[in-house]
Amino acid sequence: MGRLWRREFWRLTALVGAGGLVGWPFSAMPAGIAVGLLMCLAFHLRQLRALYQWLTLRPQEEPPVASGLWGELFDRLYRYQKRQALTQKRLRATLQRIQESSEAMRDSVVMLDRHGDLEWWNSAAERMLGLKPQLDRGQHITNLLRDPRFVDYFHGRDYREPLTLPSPIDETLILQFQITLYGDDERLVMARDITRLHRLEQMRRDFVANVSHELRTPLTVLAGYLETYEDMAGQLPPRMGRGLSQMKAQTDRMQNLVNDLLLLSRLEIDQGGRDDAPLAMGDLLEAVKNDAAALSEGRQSISVEIDEARALVGSEKEIRSALSNLAFNAVRYAGKDRHIVLRWRPHGEGACLEVEDDGEGIDPIHLPRLTERFYRVDKGRSTATGGTGLGLAIVKHVLLRHAGRLEISSRPGQGATFRCLFPAERLRDTTPNAQRA
Template identity: 75%
Template sequence: MRLWSHELWRLGLLAIAGTLVGWLFSAPGLGLALGLALRLAYHLRQLHALRRWLTRNPHSEPPAATGLWGELFDRLYRYQKGQRQTQQRLQTTLKRIQESSEAMRDSVVMLDQHGDLEWWNSAAERMLGLEAAHDRGQHITNLIRDPRFVTYFNARDYREPLTLSSPVNERMVLQFQITLYGDDERLVMARDITRLHRLEEMRRDFVANVSHELRTPLTVLAGYLETYATYAEQLPPRLAQGLTRMQEQTSRMQNLVNDLLLLSRLEIDRGGEDHLPLAMDALLEEVRRDAQALAASRQQVRVELEEARRLVGSDTEIHSALSNLAFNAVRYTPEGSQVVLRWKAHPKGACLEVQDNGEGIDSVHIPRLTERFYRVDKGRSSETGGTGLGLAIVKHVLLRHDAYLEIESRPGQGALFRCVFPAERLVAAEAAADRMTGA
């Protein structure tokens, strides 16, 4: 501000001096114009020096000047120096990020806000077949054309990863995870899980084979125990009591084997062949009767229908999932509780709900409830006869129906298990009737 005031004073003094000189020659206006022209020539000369400095070598020392122009040159020089340092730091950081990404065994692909390829590491070239010479600027779905990836990419719901075969090697299994960042840009990471996938297949095959092999001896054992039970009155009391325990444990083992076989089938078989519009009122009523029979008079089970549309799915699988939820509610709620089976609308489509007013579940257990054999109370679960696979079966059934499970519960406030189905899985009752007739 001080230099600007001095510049104004200089300009004023020059104008006065020019006017006085011109007045001596009887031309004050010409003198004033000459004085202003001299100051303008000075400023043009400094402006030319500024242009030459910026265009020829802005990294060199600025031109020598005093006053307002000297301060301007000095500030521009310091600003440029700061910008160069910032740019160097950013370049160093970017180089380190690229080097660290290159060292990763996972594929890293950066996409712009349109989904076009901007940058990727060498692992992406190996796993996805990307080529720098041809693919830069291409849309990601032009290179990874699997319909499941296209659907996953466009859905913009990246909470869960997607597992697919590599587009360049079908024997390589990749797990894709997309992250949104910046101005609607995306970071695509692909991880080679071929070994884990093979181990998982071996585990599934092992469980299925062992369960299948156990079914026959258990059936034979149960048959003989049932035969012996008809003569229980002729046996000593101690042997009769042991016979009853053997029958209970054999029945429990049969239930466990049956659940393991069902889980194996749900994991291996992609399903879809038996998907039809389901009469939800009849389905819920059937499950209610079974749950009420299990509860006897200890709990009350009722049905609430708030949605007229039908669900397109497998009657056997949906019945199994809903039964598991209803039976769990009956097993793990105290006497006098109420269990509600509900079919209602949902912002994303519709949902099946199983709600009780029992003891509830601590929030620490909720994330793990769908794990196999996970039990909140191991001793109590064993007494109720559960296998620990019910919620795992529910999870896999829902995955096969494009749905997901929500669990809401607090200790002392009951529990709510909600199976949310997308709108694409719903049809009106009239359309369902026409579809069934056409089938």
């Protein structure tokens, strides 16, 4: 490139020098130099015109023939043009493959801009959501999906968990929505048809609820007769007395299991919770502490700590059930001579209901599955302690009904902490000044 610039410089010098020499005999040396400069300018203007016509009128053709610096410029622009054309071709092919693969998907895919307006969607979105290519492009997503739950989900910007809703055009079609943020605050909305899974889950719930309900009557009859026979235990042979005790223990265990199954079914079916009221957390924790102490029979020490003045708004029966399950689990599994703390404390803008023990702890490999129904870390020990395997599942569903979530932290030999986290909107200030305000 430096050689070409030097060549252009010497060409300009030669033209100017030649013009000066031609004008010198006529005492018009400046005019000769000006003519030389005009000739140089005309040459460059001619090449510039050729470049303009090539780029605007014939961009697909080969560049004009030129030498020197202009020839090098034409060649470089032509090579750059070819590379850009090849890149654009590859991008178009990639976009075409993406669109074809999206069209082949059975799930709805909707692309939104940073304002939430519709940019593109596949044909599955037209079938599931009723989007129309000619009418809906550029519309805000909440103008078309108007369910308040979706609107809250969209504006809440917490997309860690999917949202299950019926289709806006067919209520028998159950969809699972998942939103993903990408790019410059743009969103990708995916909707999956889970109607079949939803029906299977509903059948499972109905089956469990019906079977549990049907088991209640015979178990009640059996327990009643066993209590009667226990009152007559002195008149029975010792072997029969031991058998009655075992039958009574197993009947009580079965009744507890049925009660937990019925409670879990009700929590799954009824997602509302219409009996919400501010709870006296100090009294609630003290009541659960007394129940846990009775179960412990002196094997552990149990204390209560209240560091949060606000009250939790919720169902006292359900919150007590969740807290009791956590406290009873700590009593059953922490071990002898351990300390258990029931705590109500602030957590960020919200609050935390916490059960902590310094017992044997849990291997972290088990933590993700602890809230599954009937999952047991140690099956033999859990059966011996009388647990049903449904306690943490009940806790999980109670928290879902109260906009809360469960966090578990534990390591072997370092105890375990179960935290029930509640948002600020589930709390109420019960101080006299706040009530007068």
